[in-house]
Amino acid sequence: MTSPGSGKHWRPYQMVASTPLSLHRVHHLHRRAGFGANWSELQRDMEAGPDATVDRILGVAELVKSFDVDDSNAEPKVLTTSATDFDSLQQLIGDAAVSSGDINRLKAWWFYRILYSGDPLTERMTLMWHNHFATSNLKVANVAMMKRQNDLLRRHAMGKFGDLLRAVVKDAAMMAWLDAKANRKGKPNENLARELMELFTLGVGHYSETDVKEVARALTGWTVRGGDFEQVAAYHDDGTKQVLGEQGDFDGDDVLAILLKQKPLARRIAVRLCEAFFGEDVITDDALGELASGLRERDLDIGWAVETILRSEAFFADDNIGNRVLDPIQFMVGPLRSLEMLDPPPSTLLLVEWSTKLGQDLFYPPNVFGWPGGRSWLTTRTMIGRANFVSTLCRGDLHRPARPLGIEALALKHGYSSEATQANFASELLFGHQGQAGNVEMMLRSTAAHLG
DSSP, rough: OOOOOOOOOOOOOOBBBTOOOOHHHHHHHHHHHHHHOOHHHHHHHHHOOOHHHHHHHOOOOOOOOOOOEEEEETEEEEOSSSSOHHHHHHHHHHHHHHTTOOOOHHHHHHHHHHHHHHHHHHHHHHHHHHHOOOOHHHHHOOOOHHHHHHHHHHHHSSSSSHHHHHHHHEEEEEEEHGGGGGOOTTBBBOHHHHHHIIIIIIITTTHHHHHHHHHHHTTTTTTTTTEEEEOEEEEEEESSSTTTEEEEEOOHHHHHHHHOHHHHHHHHHHHHHHHHOOTTOOOOOOHHHHHHHHHHHHTBHHHHHHHHHBBHHHSSSGSSSOOOOOOOHHHHHHHHTTTTTSSSSOOHHHHHHHHHHHTTTTTTOOSSTOOOOOOGOHHHHHHEEEEEEHHHHHHHHSSSOOOOOOOHHHHTTOOOHHHHHHHHHHHHHHHHHOOOOOOOOOHSSSSGGOOO
16 A cells, blocks of 8 residues: 655644544544444554554454354354354355345345454445445345445455446446446436446536436446346447547447546545545545545555545544544444444344434435435434434343343453443543543433444
């Protein structure tokens, strides 16, 4: 991976008197770059410092835990001491989900990955790209295709955007979702062409309706046969097209090449990444422009941009901490990881039910725009749902059999024996600082618990 940028808006974070490496900042890093951390992980990274911690987050995944599964429902059940590793187990659960044809089991498989992967950043990025290239099983209706797309997003999540785009646009689930299979010479279907420019690359205002029609013509001949992409010459319109000021007998690959060199694309990627890693009104227009410029110079290298963000002074600034509304999955998984409620594992199928209730139904984004995110996550209905989830978590009802939360035992494990120190421990563990009052259930229902 290339070194992060050093432009004036993306200066590397330095531990100085005014911005020390506090627990607050380490907690923030784990909440934004992953799904939270337990006490030992927070202490480890306080000791290691920001550079080593970001190195670890960006590095090769390490196994956290492995669990045996009961094939009857493909949920992790029992901690294993065998050499079974995370990759083989997630493969087993994923294959079982595909074989069953049950999309809820595929959702449970993704929750398993989110809970136990040693590379939570990649899972965060996969979730982000799932929202960017929003594809719903409501129309695709094929578990195997949805899993294949999810694997594709994960494989390219931190690579070059061009590789990701080329793979997604030719993905069977995407083609089914946007009716690309019906795009034939003389009868062009514009759905894929429109979303390719509006949502996936350039954004509104950077193309014309004529460009949409011409790109649709260029994409004719792309179809899906037997679940795989295929280019059928007989279906392709091989006439001359004009796309974004260029003229030629373009096909789909030619169009992607034209789109990938358009200046607005890098800025759109920069905006998407800053939405994921910053709160509202933190990143200035100039900073976005600088990040976009760096992306263009580096062939749209997503990994470079993510590293630049995570190492930056802006990322660790006080006004970027605790001000971003957590999406339902972050809200649910964060406490489970922090409170060490992963051994034995919670029911991933129950987590699937709760994420749907809270508005983030994996593999079913609401439309081509994905989930709107931000403050829209917090409605009267979802706030009641989040409070009910917290009660369920604290009672231990996410586990089968129930495993009530034992915060006192957890605090004692880490050396906090008195009632007062245990309260401070819980506040620091869940929020990165002292001062949150009440028991854990009250803390997790507080306004601050929805931000991170």
